[in-house]
Amino acid sequence: MKARVTAKGDLCCYNNARGDGKVFSFDLLESVDGEIRVTCSNVVVDCFYGVIEVEKVYLISKGSLKPAQKNFNHLKNQWEIFLEANLIMEHCPNEDGSIARQQFSIRPISEIENVENDTILDAIRIVITVNPSVPIMRKNGMETQRRILNLKYSSGKSVELTLWGELCNKEGQLLQEMLDSGSYPVLAVKSGKVNDFSGKSIRTISSTQLFIIQIFRRHVD
C-alpha cells in the first residue's frame, strides 16, 4: 500500500513474562481505504522508529492484517497491520496530493448531546474562548497541565473542550494568542473523548491531535 503517516506513537519498552521488548505504533492514511494502525516490535522498531516521519508518504509491503484492538485503537478500521522483519518500506519522495494529511469522521451537529460517555469522536468547530493553562495534580500524584476551551456548537451554544498535558502548551498557547489578537480559529479535533461532567464535554487523550484549519477575523462594525 501507499499511504501517508498521520500519527506516530511513542516507543514503548516493556518487560513481561515473555521477556524484554520494544514496540511502537503509527497510523497510516490511504487514499481509498482510509486509515489504519500499524504496529511493529523489536528489530523492526530498531530499523524504523527513528526513520518514520509524520506527514510523509511511504510504500509498504508484506505487513500482516489482524483484527484491530479497539481498546487502544480508535481509528475507523476493523483491521490493523503488524509489520514483521520481512517488510519492505520505502519513502515516496514525490508528495501525493491524493492522500489527505488527516481524516475526520464528523458527526451531525445535534448529536453530541446524545453521544454515550467515553465515545471517541472527531469535531471541527470554531474556538470562541480559551482559558489559561493551569497546573493540576493528578490522582497518581503527578502534576499535569489543563486548559479549557469553548467550541461553538450551535447558535448560542458552546461545548467545552479540555486540553491535557502537552497540548496545553504549543497548541493551547497558539489558540490563546489567536483569540487575544482578534481571530477565531477553526479547530479540528481528531480523537477527542466525550465526558459527562455537568453536561457533555470533550477532553483530549494521548492520541488526540489538534489542527487549526482556518482562521476567521473578528467582525467589527
Add this chain to the structure above:
DNA sequence: CCCCCCCC
C-alpha cells in the same frame, strides 16, 4: 504485540 487516558 506495550499503552487501558489525567481535575472538578
